[in-house]
Amino acid sequence: MTFENRIESFRALHNPGAPFIIANPWDIGSAKMLEGLGFSALATTSSGFAMTLGRRDYGVTRDEAIAHAAAIAEAVKIPVSADLENGFGLAPEDAAQTIRLAAATSMCGGSIEDSTGDKAAPIIDDDILAVERIAASAAAIKESGRDFVLTARAEAFLYGLGDIGKIIARLNAFADAGADVLFAPGLPGLDAVRAICQDVSKPVNVLIHGKLAYFSVEDFAEAGAARLSIGGGLAWSAYGTLGDARSMLAQGRFDALRANKQGAKAVASFLN
Template sequence: MTVAQKDKAVAFRALHEQPRAFVIANAWDAGSAQLLAGLGFPAIATSSAASAATLGRRDGKITRDEAMAHARALAAAVDIPVSADLENGFGPAPEYVAETIRLAAGTGLAGGSIEDHSGDPTRPIYDFDQAVERVTAAVEAARSLSFPFTLTARCENFLHGHPDLDDTIKRLQAFENAGADVLFAPGLPNLNAVRMVCSSLSKPVNFMVGIPGHSFSVPELQDAGVRRISLATSLHRAAMSGLYHAALEIKEKGTFEFLNGLVSPKVLGQYLRG
């Protein structure tokens, strides 16, 4: 661990302790991370789906080694904290999850998340006791480090066919009691559900923007009790949507009107280090 990594970790923890909500912007490569940092976002997050897409794969189809290489590249690219989407820890056993946290800490990350989605379509959410054991192992690994690695524990019920708010709150409370620093339930359907989750917990809550109709403004989320707002794949999808529409215009119309809406290379280049 370097002094710079420790400073980033301390700064990341402090962001969660301030009274207002902050946006953590999800990048997908070093260039996008530098652009977002240059625009003033205080922290960067990886996105498992976006990082998989850079390799031409779907979400959940990258290895732990590939995820670590991706995290290392983003952490080295910027001077602000980076937290990683570590999916389900890349294995079911608590010991494996703990090892994932230790490996993640070695990449220069300031934090990371572990979810209770199993990846098994026949049993997509880990049983309650197993989910808590996995978070407990992750917490113990994080606490063994020489710097404050911010651990986020995620309940994936609403993304994987089990939209049970009571069970979601029960799991998040258990994750909080196990020592998780931040709690996160992606896919909450409305602001009332967000308020219920936030009021049921004492640790900071992350809300994921990215689902049309289920995404809310920063003031609304802050008023509901949210402390951190992540963007999931939304920025990557925005970039890829621009590519899609530009390429479609060229292919179907033979025109290049998309050029009129582009940011100039000079403007983009000012955010890059090289």
């Protein structure tokens, strides 16, 4: 599939009320397996990737994040979007440069957050600055001459600062600034998902996390979502299985290896 086919396919997947699941690999191996399982698109996860390097989320550089996402995009035949954190800087040009570099690869899209990296003030409070960063990112895409799906993220709910009215206003401002997809991770329930989907002007990505994991794709379709992402959930689940290795030390037994035999065969079947 050519890049043009992939980006066309990626855009076509975003239909409010008919959501698709965009899976989140953390390395090339997991990306190939998820592609083999039948997912139609992938998105990188900043926390999952950081874990592969033995770091915490937001512990990677811009060059590392882009190289990682580009490698995954080259390794699979389906569209790949990148988690580009806050653009690796608070100035509009920081976000624009991050998008500019990403758009020069085989990626089909990427996201920019309104987070600051400052625990004392984790969200960009200045509405004008937050919107200017998305506008600069959209301008960088236009200047690149390539199609690229820009996702704008309003992060307040992740930090316990969520006000649904303010989130909707910011997301709509992001849409007006040129974002293609809108994303407010950390929503507390389906009512919040429904409110956002009904009141914003672009397709909405929903992070399946916390209480939202108890709902189905059909529930999110009814709420009006267009895309469902897992974030670092799959990565942390996979790494969590390493805890089974404790039985080797504590009990001198290798039951975990027997239990994972079928899973290992399934993984191998999707690798070259």
